Every structure is written in C-alpha cells, then in structure tokens.
Amino acid sequence: MEVSAEHQEVLEEFKEGIRKFAGLHDTVLFCSLHDSANTSPAGHVTNKTVSVWGSGGRIELTVARFMAIQAAIQPDCYQSMADGETWQANTSRKRVRKAVDRTLAHLDECLVLHQKTQELKQAEIFGVLEGGDIMEERLRSARETAKRPVGGFVLDGFHSAAMDQDVRAQLIKATSAELPEEKPRLLLGVGRPDEVISCVEAGVDLFESFFPFQVTERGCALSFNYTIDPDPETAVLELNGETPDVRKPNSNGDENMTPFEMNLKDKRYQDDFRPLVEGCGCYCCKKHMRAYVHHLLVTNELLGGVLLMLHNMAHYLGFFKALREAIAGDRLLDFKNRVLYCREGD
Incomplete structure (x- = not known):
C-alpha cells in the first residue's frame, strides 16, 4: 500500500490497474495496508485516518483516499482500512477495544464506497479482524465482521515477533470458529514454515509472501x-x-x-x-x-x-x-x- 500510495496519480492516469502496469498477468493481487516485511511506527491512527510510510515519509489516508488508491490499483482483493496498532505486548484492554471499534467503522465506510466504485466491481474486500491478545475482543471482532458482506477475512496482529506460537494458534482457532467456512482467512505477518503449518492447523487459508524477501535481505x-x-x-x-x-x-x-x-x-x-x-x-x-x-x-x-x-x-x-x-x-x-x-x- 505504501508504494501504491506514493504513485497513486501515475496509476490513476494509466487507468488499467497495477497488474497490467507491472506485467503481472497471471498473478492474484492482494493489497494490504502495511508491508509485513517492515515495521511501521505506531501512534498515527485516528478515528478518521490511518498512516502509511513511503520513501518520502508519512502518508495520512482517509477512507476516501484509501478507496481511491484501491480503484487505481484494481486488485483482485484488498483489506479494508483498519487500526492494527494493538499487536504490541502490554496493549491495554481499552486500547484494544477502541481498535476493534475503529476497524469496524472503517469497514462500514469502505463497503459503501466499494459498492459505488466501478473499478472495484470484480474485486473482493476483506474485513480485518483485530483484538490483540484478548480473546473476548478477537471473538467480537470476528462475529461483527462476519455480519458484513465481505469476501474474506484478514487476521491481523499475529506477527511472528509479537505473539507466542501457542497463544496465536489458540486465538486463531477460536476466531476461525466464528467465521463462515466458505470465505477465506488470510493471515498477515507470519511466514516461517513451522508457523505457517501451525496456523494452517488452526484454520488459516492464505498467507503473504514477504518471508522469502526477508531471507534474501x-x-x-x-x-x-x-x-x-x-x-x-x-x-x-x-x-x-x-x-x-x-x-x-x-x-x-x-x-x-x-x-x-x-x-x-x-x-x-x-x-x-x-x-x-x-x-x-x-x-x-x-x-x-x-x-x-x-x-x-x-x-x-x-x-x-x-x-x-x-x-x-x-x-x-x-x-x-x-x-x-x-x-x-x-x-x-x-x-x-x-x-x-x-x-x-x-
């Protein structure tokens, strides 16, 4: 998302989406909010905006701009705007609850614009599940998101560096039980082979491909x-x-x-x-x-x-x-x- 936000005007002028722009003809394109290969600074989420970081620094996004970028990218699927800053250890219950509420509010706004945007008619929007390491909030996020007309679910805040494997597996298994089986669950921030297998056992269907890049670096x-x-x-x-x-x-x-x-x-x-x-x-x-x-x-x-x-x-x-x-x-x-x-x- 960071790269696409920096080049929004170029993609809008091109008009045919990033797949054709980059020659990725046989690739399924998913657009996430942040790059899991890099850590984004915390403390820049509000009730109306989220921030991403490009080569020129911080880029603040409203829902309107976020959705305009998606229209320029024309992905196969993309996550809704979300407050994902509760994956750090010792995040308070109050902060986690606020993140879930914000994420649901962002999803509702994104859904309205998604349905009105011609460039996204063939795309699926994925609702984002937050909740940190608090089981109650994870389940609430899952239940409320499942009520919305989303094409799939993004399990956020389970990054490899942030959570014990056993705790992660327990939360994912419980969360997955609240989601419809016919819709895919995509996990952000997990790429190690042993952790991938553990998360598959817990109910995850899709993963990002940032891990080979980290190994290469x-x-x-x-x-x-x-x-x-x-x-x-x-x-x-x-x-x-x-x-x-x-x-x-x-x-x-x-x-x-x-x-x-x-x-x-x-x-x-x-x-x-x-x-x-x-x-x-x-x-x-x-x-x-x-x-x-x-x-x-x-x-x-x-x-x-x-x-x-x-x-x-x-x-x-x-x-x-x-x-x-x-x-x-x-x-x-x-x-x-x-x-x-x-x-x-x-």
Whole structure:
C-alpha cells in the first residue's frame, strides 16, 4: 500500500490497474495496508485516518483516499482500512477495544464506497479482524465482521515477533470458529514454515509472501526439505545420516536468521561448487553454484540478491504446493513432521 500510495496519480492516469502496469498477468493481487516485511511506527491512527510510510515519509489516508488508491490499483482483493496498532505486548484492554471499534467503522465506510466504485466491481474486500491478545475482543471482532458482506477475512496482529506460537494458534482457532467456512482467512505477518503449518492447523487459508524477501535481505537461501516421500537415493542418504549440508549454526550474528535457511555470506561456501539446494529446479540452482552466489554477496553485487530471490521464491512456492497436496491427501501430520525433522538435521 505504501508504494501504491506514493504513485497513486501515475496509476490513476494509466487507468488499467497495477497488474497490467507491472506485467503481472497471471498473478492474484492482494493489497494490504502495511508491508509485513517492515515495521511501521505506531501512534498515527485516528478515528478518521490511518498512516502509511513511503520513501518520502508519512502518508495520512482517509477512507476516501484509501478507496481511491484501491480503484487505481484494481486488485483482485484488498483489506479494508483498519487500526492494527494493538499487536504490541502490554496493549491495554481499552486500547484494544477502541481498535476493534475503529476497524469496524472503517469497514462500514469502505463497503459503501466499494459498492459505488466501478473499478472495484470484480474485486473482493476483506474485513480485518483485530483484538490483540484478548480473546473476548478477537471473538467480537470476528462475529461483527462476519455480519458484513465481505469476501474474506484478514487476521491481523499475529506477527511472528509479537505473539507466542501457542497463544496465536489458540486465538486463531477460536476466531476461525466464528467465521463462515466458505470465505477465506488470510493471515498477515507470519511466514516461517513451522508457523505457517501451525496456523494452517488452526484454520488459516492464505498467507503473504514477504518471508522469502526477508531471507534474501539477510543474504540467505531457503534450504529446508518439505518432500514427504523422498526419492530412493535421498532416502538412503537420510537413513545413513548423510543428508546434504544445508544449514549450520548462524555465523553472521543475525538474530533474525531461522533454522530454515543457510547463510551464503559464510566463508564455508567460498569453495562450495554445489547448487544452493540439490535437486532444486530454479534458475539459480540450475545455472550457478554456492561459491558464485557467495562471491556476489560479499562483493555487494546486485545480482547476488536477484539470484537469491529467484531461488527463495521458488523454494517457498514449492513448500506451499507440497503443503496443499499434503492437506488434500490427508497427510498434513506427515508433512509437518518432515519439515520439523529437517530443522534438526545438522
């Protein structure tokens, strides 16, 4: 939303939406209020406005401007304007209640304009569920939002850094029970594979794709195994404890690095002539070696980030494809065990 707000006039003059503008012809476009890959400053929400941050600083949005931006973007679906500043720990019950009330009021205003806007006739508006870590407010937000004519629901305030996994799962499960099963639930701010699986078990249908970007920014490559039934050769290697070396202890001091990635800036990869992940079919793994990507990263070449992003997106999308297949085949537990097992491989 931040980028679109900065370029609203350009998109309005173009008139055909951001999909055609950016050449994203086969992509489902969802527009969120904030970028989950970055933390937005708090304290800038009022009863009439919310704020987003672009390269030029803070941009204050009324419902009218927010909806005008959506009309210029022409997404497939988008979240309504919301007060999402209650995900921080120790937020008071009074503040959480106010956030729920504001979010419902914003939704009602957005719905009125949504129905009047020709450019959004084919788009779905998703109602946003707030409530912090207070079960009572979460349930109230879910029940009231479900009464509105929305196309789906956005579960906000469950960011990875903000909430314990078990608490998150309990709140999501209880909230999901209040929502109609035929409408999708999209979760903001959660991208780690183990957390994704936990949230799927709790009732989430859709996730953002910011996690591969964060991994790329760290100079890392996603490298976890999500194949339930490995090929015979890999199965024998695993049986003999000879699985490929894909993860080692964090050596760059980045506390945000997860067990699902390998740090390609590490010196151990300067003479490693294997692909990033054995068997990966992405362009980077088919054409380049770990040593080359390591060289690009330590010399600050832009191509390093490009190649990493190609791999990380391909790996992440492969994970979700396998996750969907596991759910369809009633093998989610096998899939979960596979992903979690591979976290402990080194």
